[in-house]
Amino acid sequence: xxxxxxxxxxxxxxxxxxxxxxxxxxxxxxxxxxxxxxxxxxxxxxxxxxxxxxxxxxxxxxxxxxxxxxxxxxxxxxxxxxxxxxxxxxxxxxxxxxxxxxxxxxxxxxxxxxxxxxxxxxxxxx
Amino acid sequence: xxxxxxxxxxxxxxxxxxxxxxxxxxxxxxxxxxxxxxxxxxxxxxxxxxxxxxxxxxxxxxxxxxxxxxxxxxxxxxxxxxxxxxxxxxxxxxxxxxxxxxxxxxxxxxxxxxxxxxxxxxxxxxxxxxxxxxxxxxxxxxxxxxxxxxxxxxxxxxxxxxxxxxxxxxxxxxxxxxxxxxxxxxxxxxxxxxxxxxxxxxxxxxxxxxxxxxxxxxxxxxxxxxxxxxxxxxxxxxxxxxxxxxxxxxxxxxxxxxxxxxxxxxxxxxxxxxxxxxxxxxxxxxxxxxxxxxxxxxxxxxxxxxxxxxxxxxxxxxxxxxxxxxxx
Numbered sequence: 001x002x003x004x005x006x007x008x009x010x011x012x013x014x015x016x017x018x019x020x021x022x023x024x025x026x027x028x029x030x031x032x033x034x035x036x037x038x039x040x041x042x043x044x045x046x047x048x049x050x051x052x053x054x055x056x057x058x059x060x061x062x063x064x065x066x067x068x069x070x071x072x073x074x075x076x077x078x079x080x081x082x083x084x085x086x087x088x089x090x091x092x093x094x095x096x097x098x099x100x101x102x103x104x105x106x107x108x109x110x111x112x113x114x115x116x117x118x119x120x121x122x123x124x125x126x
Numbered sequence: 127x128x129x130x131x132x133x134x135x136x137x138x139x140x141x142x143x144x145x146x147x148x149x150x151x152x153x154x155x156x157x158x159x160x161x162x163x164x165x166x167x168x169x170x171x172x173x174x175x176x177x178x179x180x181x182x183x184x185x186x187x188x189x190x191x192x193x194x195x196x197x198x199x200x201x202x203x204x205x206x207x208x209x210x211x212x213x214x215x216x217x218x219x220x221x222x223x224x225x226x227x228x229x230x231x232x233x234x235x236x237x238x239x240x241x242x243x244x245x246x247x248x249x250x251x252x253x254x255x256x257x258x259x260x261x262x263x264x265x266x267x268x269x270x271x272x273x274x275x276x277x278x279x280x281x282x283x284x285x286x287x288x289x290x291x292x293x294x295x296x297x298x299x300x301x302x303x304x305x306x307x308x309x310x311x312x313x314x315x316x317x318x319x320x321x322x323x324x325x326x327x328x329x330x331x332x333x334x335x336x337x338x339x340x341x342x343x344x345x346x347x348x349x350x351x352x353x354x355x356x357x358x359x360x361x362x363x364x365x366x367x368x369x370x371x372x373x374x375x376x377x378x379x380x381x382x383x384x385x386x387x388x389x390x391x392x393x394x395x396x397x398x399x400x401x402x403x404x405x406x407x408x409x410x411x412x413x414x415x416x417x418x419x420x421x422x423x424x425x426x427x428x429x430x431x432x433x434x435x436x437x438x439x440x441x442x443x444x445x446x447x448x449x450x451x452x453x454x
Contacts, residue, residue: 006244009244010242012137012222012242016219016241020215023218024211024215027191031190031193031195031363035193035194035363045199046199046200046270046272048271049354057270057275059275065280068287069283072289083297083306086300087300087306094453097449100445101446104442108442122426122427122430
């Protein structure tokens with residue numbers, strides 16, 4: 001069960017979200033009512049610097065991008081653990097410090113590993 | 127019952143004030159940016175609509191409202207239509223936890239000048255700034271245009287990479303303030319703003335925040351001379367307007383977050399608290415505009431190297447140093 005105060009706070013956020021959605025949607029509803037629609041050749045074609053569009057855009061792309069996503073996944077979850085630690089920090093003095101150092105040390109190994117693996121270099125296409 | 131009605135009324139008034147203020151500020155931030163940037167480049171900027179071009183934002187809104195809104199062939203319709211709303215909403219929603227001033231007392235009732243003083247305020251901000259990635263990545267992908275796809279992927283990779291230093295740089299702040307609630311964090315800066323004790327975290331945060339908001343020198347997702355307009359190439363009319371609005375609201379939000387976390391929020395001598403907050407937000411925004419007028423765009427590998435090889439290790443070291451100093 002949530003405390004009452006927290007519940008009202010989240011209700012306020014929900015209400016804000018609702019009002020914000022209305023703010024965002026109303027112009028989208030008004031706009032089609034007042035615009036003049038034009039009809040022309042190839043109006044709906046995707047932009048390709050004025051050339052005729054060739055094929056679909058949904059293609060395979062370079063591997064370099066998703067490796068970042070993978071390290072992010074491995075890293076971000078761990079970063080989240082640092083927050084509760086930071087909140088409770090200082091209760092057990094030196095023990096807290098050592099634990100943070102060990103945790104951050106292990107965390108940095110992930111970066112060091114990726115660094116040595118050359119993940120952060122952009123490989124040229126040969 | 128009476129307390130409930132009063133509470134709801136107060137909430138509605140607060141929502142109205144915040145929304146109108148944010149949207150108005152965002153609209154005029156566009157004007158400020160164009161004017162300031164023009165001056166940096168030795169030209170005039172908008173000066174036809176109204177005195178000093180002051181009516182320019184209104185003219186822009188009318189123009190975007192009356193422009194046709196096209197959906198490209200072969201686009202994923204639903205996602206294409208929703209993506210701009212995601213960007214605008216996540217930016218707008220972050221304002222819910224930013225305190226605009228100290229608690230007011232009205233007719234014996236305590237009215238906090240914040241929409242919701244969540245006890246997880248900081249995490250709420252992170253969650254929303256992560257959600258913003260979806261708008262960019264999905265909007266770019268759903269357009270079925272090559273430029274948009276590349277912009278979207280770049281945007282996603284960049285935003286998740288800079289999410290990490292952004293989060294890590296705030297761990298020391300939580301250590302100092304002992305709370306996630308933004309109101310408490312402002313409270314903790316009663317004696318001195320955190321920028322004085324956490325200059326490294328401040329620099330890391332501002333750089334990552336600029337990367338998160340995809341502004342020059344980190345504007346690779348919409349690099350106009352290689353990608354058209356990047357992830358929003360295919361958007362037109364009011365939907366483009368929402369992306370645009372989202373970008374400027376985002377700038378304000380980041381200014382607001384820097385102000386409350388590092389610059390002491392609404393605290394300041396002489397002037398009323400709210401004015402101080404506004405000044406601090408505008409200073410951060412002006413700094414971002416100034417950078418845009420000064421720096422060239424980074425190359426993609428430089429961007430990633432800066433994030434992963436400089437900012438993240440620096441943030442990790444900063445956490446350990448702060449940990450040692452706090453115990454001292």
